[in-house]
Amino acid sequence: MGETNNPPQATTLWDHLSIIIRWRRTVILIMSAVAVLAVLYAFLARKWYYSEAMVLPPPANTFGLGNFLPQLNLGLFGATGMLSNEVNLVLNVLESRRMKDLVIDRFDWMDRFPTKTRFKAYTRYRKKIKWEVTEEGAIHIWVTEVDPQLAANTINFIVAETAREYNRITVSQARNQREFLEKRLLQNKRDLEIAEEALKVFQQETGVIAPEDQIRASVEALASIKTELIMAEVEYEVLSSTLPPNSSEVLQAEEKKNSLAQKYEQLKKSSGKHDIIIGLDVAPEVSVRYLQLYREIELQGKILEFLLPQYEQARIAESREKGNLYVLDAGRVPEKKYKPKRAFVVLAILFISFVILYLIISFLEWYQWLRERDPEKYSLVRGVLVGLQPRNLFRWHSGERP
Structure with a gap:
């Protein structure tokens, strides 16, 4: 029963070899047949060819979508981290259904390959056409096909259509941007004219040209008159205490004091329409209103300075006839098959x-x-x-x- 409960087990290399030796005829016969079938399969299996291309979107500091669109933090199609808008645009063009349909129809996939439905053709596109973003920002695209010429034609067609679509989108975006900036510029010019006219009317009504200088002059004038008024009051008090009230000296001193007091009150309360001196009673209101009008003019001027360069860039981008998608390496007809690896x-x-x-x-x-x-x-x-x-x-x- 001990032997019954302990069946033979191959625990050493010799045990395994002894089993193979006992069955050597079967092993040799079957493995020979498998070898023949494997070699036949390796030579008869469909061959695949590999063609690649490299494209480089324009840098972000040139005229393009990078000037008009916010940066997007995306990780698409094998790329991670921050991608520029130009790279994202190229990747989306490659992934678009429009590009898939163009490739399928251009190379007659529905009849050439066993893709009876559009969905299967889209699946083949995703399997046979790949791309990735390199560390330098270029886009590496490659195609595997059953025919070397077909592989090269497909990759070059994709690159050409991607460049054409990229140019169409960037020019369209530039046109939309130009139209928007043009409308905003017209509105800005109208707002600037309104602000300038409002300041002009305010200056004509108040006589305010330079409020800081005019208020400083008003303070100095009032201080001078106030000093003269105090001296006149002291003189009047001295004369009235020593001379009769009806004496000519007392009357002259009183008249001088009253004249200076009246002049002081006039300057203190308000100024005339064409006066340079600003009354202290209205100085805060006049200064605030002037600063509001002047600030509006400055604001509209800054907006104009910002919009004009953007508008010119949009006009230049719209007038371009060729895109800036640079083809670093075009697809070539592969000389050797990509797979299968026969050995x-x-x-x-x-x-x-x-x-x-x-x-x-x-x-x-x-x-x-x-x-x-x-x-x-x-x-x-x-x-x-x-x-x-x-x-x-x-x-x-x-x-x-x-």
Whole structure:
């Protein structure tokens, strides 16, 4: 019973070799057949050819979408991190359904390949046409096809259509930007004219030209008159205390004091329309209003300075006839196939076949050992194997026992 409970196990290299040696004829026969079939498959399998191209979008500091659109933090199609708007535009053109339809119709995929539906053709596009963004910001595009000339024609067609679509979008964006800036410039000019006219009317009504200088002059004039008024009041008090009230000196001193007081009050309250001196009572209001009008003119002027260069850039971008998508490397007709790798295919098939064959041989060794040493377990295993036969499985589903 000890032997029955301990079936033979291949624990050393010699154990494995001994099993293979016992089954050497079967191994040689089957592996030879597999080798022949693998070689036939490697030579008869469809060949694929690889053609690539490299394009470079314009830098962000030239006329293009980078001047008009905000930066987007995207990670698309294998690229990560911050991509410029120009790169994002090219990637979206490559991924667009319009580009897929152009390639499918141009090279007659629906009839040339087993793509009976448009959906399958789109799937083939995603599998056979790839791209990635390099660290330098260029876009690497490659195509795998069953014909070398077809691969080169496809990649060059994609590059040409991408450049054409890129140019169309950038020019359209520049046109829209130019129209928007043109309307905004007209509005800005009207606002500037209104602000200038309002300041002109205010200056004509108040006589204010330079409020800071005029207020400073008003303060100095009032201080001078106030000083004279105080001196006149002191003189009047001295004379009135020493001379009769009706004396000519007292009357003259009183008249001088009253005249200076009246003049001081006039300057303090307000100024005339054409006066240079601004009354202190109205100085805060006049200054604030003047600053508001002047600030509006400055604001509209700054807006005009900002809009004019943008408007000129949009006009230049709109007038361009060619896009700035630079083709660094055009697609070439590949001289060698891309896949399959025949040696790798043959070796892989042989290795997988040998592993499967060895597992089957090991199972047969164990099955034979059960038949000789453990009839009870052998009968159980044999019943399971018989039940797994296709005809018995079918009868089982029909409600009959195998």
